[in-house]
Amino acid sequence: MTLAGRRQLSAVVCLAHRAGKDSEAVLGSLGLLGELLLLSSVVFLLGVACGCPEECRCQTSLNSVDCSHQGLAEIPPDLPPQTLTLHLQDNQIHQLPASAFRSVPQLTTLNLGNNSLSLLAPGAFHGLQHLRVLNLTQNSLHSLESGLFHSLPQLRELDVSSNNISHLPASLGERWENLTLFAVQQNQLQQLDRVLLESMSSVKRLFLKDNLWKCNCHLLGLKLWLEKFIYKGGVMDSVICASPDTWKGKDLLKIPHELYQPCLSPSPDLESWQGQLLGPAPGAVLRPPESHSVKEQDQSECELKPKPRPTNLRRALVTVIIAGVLSGILCLMMLVATIYGCTYAAITAHCREAPLAQTLEPAKTEGKDLLDSPPA
Ligand SMILES: *[C@@H]1O[C@H](CO)[C@@H](O)[C@H](O)[C@H]1NC(C)=O
Ligand SMILES: *[C@@H]1O[C@H](CO)[C@@H](O)[C@H](O)[C@H]1NC(C)=O
Ligand SMILES: *[C@@H]1O[C@H](CO)[C@@H](O)[C@H](O)[C@H]1NC(C)=O
Numbered sequence: 001m002t003l004a005g006r007r008q009l010s011a012v013v014c015l016a017h018r019a020g021k022d023s024e025a026v027l028g029s030l031g032l033l034g035e036l037l038l039l040s041s042v043v044f045l046l047g048v049a050c051g052c053p054e055e056c057r058c059q060t061s062l063n064s065v066d067c068s069h070q071g072l073a074e075i076p077p078d079l080p081p082q083t084l085t086l087h088l089q090d091n092q093i094h095q096l097p098a099s100a101f102r103s104v105p106q107l108t109t110l111n112l113g114n115n116s117l118s119l120l121a122p123g124a125f126h127g128l129q130h131l132r133v134l135n136l137t138q139n140s141l142h143s144l145e146s147g148l149f150h151s152l153p154q155l156r157e158l159d160v161s162s163n164n165i166s167h168l169p170a171s172l173g174e175r176w177e178n179l180t181l182f183a184v185q186q187n188q189l190q191q192l193d194r195v196l197l198e199s200m201s202s203v204k205r206l207f208l209k210d211n212l213w214k215c216n217c218h219l220l221g222l223k224l225w226l227e228k229f230i231y232k233g234g235v236m237d238s239v240i241c242a243s244p245d246t247w248k249g250k251d252l253l254k255i256p257h258e259l260y261q262p263c264l265s266p267s268p269d270l271e272s273w274q275g276q277l278l279g280p281a282p283g284a285v286l287r288p289p290e291s292h293s294v295k296e297q298d299q300s301e302c303e304l305k306p307k308p309r310p311t312n313l314r315r316a317l318v319t320v321i322i323a324g325v326l327s328g329i330l331c332l333m334m335l336v337a338t339i340y341g342c343t344y345a346a347i348t349a350h351c352r353e354a355p356l357a358q359t360l361e362p363a364k365t366e367g368k369d370l371l372d373s374p375p376a
Contacts, residue, residue, distance in 0.1 A: 051080035067091070068111070079104050089113040089135070096124035107131050113159070114138040126151045133157040137183070140164060146171045157181040161207060164188055173199035183207040185237065190214040194221035203229075206236040215241035215252055217263035223252050 052058035053076035056067035064085040067076055072091040079086065083104040094116040101107060108130050117139035125131065131152050137159045146169035149155060153175055166188040173179065176199045189211040206229065213219060219239075226236065230253075239252040247255060 051078060053078050063106075075100055077103070082106055085109040087111050088115070091115050093117060094140075095119040095121070097121050098123040099126045100124050102127050105129065108154075109133040111135040112139070116140055118142065120145065120148060122147055123151070125149065128152055130154055135159045136163070138162045143167060144169070144172060147174075148172070150175055153178070155179055159183040160187070162186040166190070166212075168192065168196055170195040172196055176200045177202060179203055181205045184211070186210040188212050190242075191218045192222050194225060197222065197225045204234055206234060208239050209237040211239075212242040213239050213252060214243045215247040215250070215255065216244065217260070219252060220260050220263050223255070223260070226253060 052065070053067065055070040055072060055076055056065050056079075058065050058080060060080075062085065063080070063082050064087075065079060065083045066087040068087045069090040072088065072093060074093060075088065075096075081103060084106055086101075086104060086107055086109070089111045090113070092115060093112065096112075096117065096119070098121040100121070101110070105127050107128050110128070110131060110133065113135045114137070117136065118141060120141070122145045125134070125148065128151065132154050134149075134152070134155060134157070139162075141160065141163040143165060144160070149158070149172065155176065156178055158179060158181065161183045162185070164187065165184065168184070168189065170193040173196050179200050180202055182200060182203055182205070185207040186209075189208075191214060192208075206226075222239065226239065229236065241247040241250050241252060241255075
């Protein structure tokens with residue numbers, strides 16, 4: 001039988017199944033027990049053939065199953081095996097066991113958004129060879145097991161936004177050559193491993209905003225990678241620094257390169273530096289205490305601070321201010337002297353005040369005229 005033929009048959013079977021459900025209700029109210037039992041068994045058989053779970057709506061022609069918004073606590077066990085698209089969003093599923101989707105190996109799109117997922121077994125997505133879109137947005141995930149997505153060679157779009165993820169393992173994307181969209185906005189991330197970024201060689205759209213980005217040397221790798229990404233035509237939102245205080249609220253991409261100079265300057269500790277900056281060095285974070293002070297020094301260097309103003313400039317500024325104040329005093333003194341002179345001259349009736357008053361007089365009267373004239 002051809003694929004189309006099989007689909008048509010299953011569509012007919014599904015219709016019969018629906019009709020059966022309706023008549024079951026009617027017969028039930030009539031109390032025809034025997035017929036009901038018979039019909040129920042027929043409905044049951046048809047139900048198996050159709051394979052649409054009670055809580056879901058199946059669109060057989062599209063091989064799409066919509067079980068969204070049903071208050072489900074787990075994945076329905078009787079999903080049609082030919083399902084390509086599975087909507088499980090807006091439920092209360094809180095964990096996925098290993099091989100949770102073994103009954104639907106053809107899946108290409110899986111939406112698990114707005115559930116209560118906090119625990120994903122390491123092999124949760126095992127067997128989904130064809131999965132292209134995986135949506136895990138709006139859950140309660142704190143971390144992701146490094147091998148979680150390794151069984152998804154076709155993965156194109158991954159959405160883990162709006163969770164509580166604080167760390168993404170570098171090897172998470174070991175097989176992400178096909179990934180074109182990666183969304184991790186609204187999480188608790190402070191940094192993103194350069195190795196993880198490099199593994200997404202085909203990514204075109206990136207969503208990173210609303211995380212706790214710590215804009216120190218650790219984020220230089222991300223900055224440089226993003227610059228290249230945008231240059232190649234990639235689309236992204238923004239990386240807004242959450243710390244340190246100097247850069248809080250600033251866009252990582254707008255922090256001048258010069259300020260990253262200390263991150264690149266050679267130091268005795270350079271090797272561990274490069275480990276922290278450019279590659280995954282699992283040991284780098286947990287280092288023996290004897291090197292602690294050195295590391296702390298590094299980190300304080302690492303915090304990007306705007307350079308203090310050179311002292312020369314400060315001195316020049318002080319000089320200018322003093323000069324200004326002195327000349328101000330001088331001017332004041334000259335003014336006082338002038339007034340004194342003028343007063344003296346007025347007393348001796350030789351001051352030039354008289355002509356000055358004359359020139360002021362007409363202007364005053366003109367103003368009065370304007371004010372006194374009635375409104376037109
Ligand atoms: C999330 O799902 C719940 C039901 O579980 C629903 O009431 C709520 O509206 C959904 N939220 C969004 C943003 O869709
Ligand atoms: C995931 O689902 C959310 C909510 O339904 C939607 O806004 C978002 O675009 C989806 N992500 C992808 C990659 O399709
Ligand atoms: C990416 O997809 C192609 C076919 O679309 C597939 O042959 C290849 O194996 C995939 N990449 C990985 C890393 O699995």
